[in-house]
Amino acid sequence: MSVSTRSRTIRTLANLMRTRRTVVLSGAGVSTESGIPDYRGPDSPRRERAPISYQEFVGDAEARRRYWARSSVGWPRFTAARPNAGHQALSKLEAAGYVSSVITQNVDGLHQAAGSTDVVELHGALDDVRCLRCGRRTDRRAYQRRLLQANPGWPPEAATLAPDGDAVLPDEVTTSFRVPGCPRCGGTLKPDVVFFGESVPRVRVDAAWDRFDEAEMLLVVGSSLAVYSGLRFVHRAANEARPVSIINLGPTRGDAHAHLRLQGRTGTILPRLAAMLDV
Structure with missing residues (x-):
């Protein structure tokens, strides 16, 4: 044009x-x-893996561990935008x-x-976190502090930012990452955003x-x-x-x-x- x-x-x-x-x-x-970064723009880099799906997050504890490990690295740069x-x-x-x-x-x-x-x-909004068991909402910034307190010395290395506050990390560095549960009931916490398949x-x-x-x-x-x-x-x-x-x-x-x-x-x-x- x-x-x-x-x-x-x-x-x-x-x-x-x-x-x-x-x-x-x-x-x-x-x-x-x-x-x-976006998912499908003409300037978007090719992703090494597909974004996590709702079914994966809910049904696989290891997938949740990897998600929160990557998110804890991507979050500071996401919120700096x-x-x-x-x-x-x-x-x-x-x-x-x-x-x-x-x-x-x-x-x-x-x-x-x-x-x-x-x-x-x-x-939804990435700065909200919701318990899948009791529905309690938590501020993502507060949860970031809990994630870092539970994992001293984290993050292990620099990482590339991915869409929606995610980051690229090798799976092997996330195996020992600890994910705190809901402070009220101990349930699974999920960012209050719509995942693929949700x-x-x-x-x-x-x-x-x-x-x-x-x-x-x-x-x-x-x-x-x-x-x-x-x-x-x-x-x-x-x-x-x-x-x-x-x-x-x-x-x-x-x-x-x-x-x-x-x-x-x-x-x-x-x-x-x-x-x-x-x-």
Whole structure:
């Protein structure tokens, strides 16, 4: 797409947003410019292993041990991430009334950190930990302190950051890692996020559809729409003849339904969109 064509497309999107209440669906591509890797972007490195599944985590104590060992290494760098220009532009667009709400597939809390106030975290938030037995919630920062107290001298080596606060570690260094249980009942603790193979909680789905129903247009930013939890919003918008606009660095599963399609980084395009709307 040429510079002039991109500018015209951004201006067309801005004109649509002047007259239509817009809900945003965001994905991992919004946060890559904050240093958080994504799963499927064109610049994403090949993963050595598939992400842990819900069935694995619940049914395999060794898999849980490996997960928490890697997470304890990835967590400090994950929490050091800060909102980028794309997050900030969406916050300003919400404050100006052009964006009604954000439905995000991300678990990093960066939309809220940038100032967005109406955010539905479809896949949960990594800074919450929940007991699978009694339901007690624990702050992830507090649990990080327990993990490090239970494993003096950890971490054993530098590691590469992976998506969603994970890290790459050889399995052999995690075999002696100790995982504290729930402080109330001793049960298994799990980050309160949706793992692969796990269903999105009904309360979050309902909240997302409420925001969708209040809007007249869907703007997808930074998502390949590879998973159905996001793609279904595009399908419904298309079925109801609501305009769908997509901003993403690579192709998406929703491109065939897009009224407007912008190829590029959200941290570049969203600020230009905000500027055209005098935000």
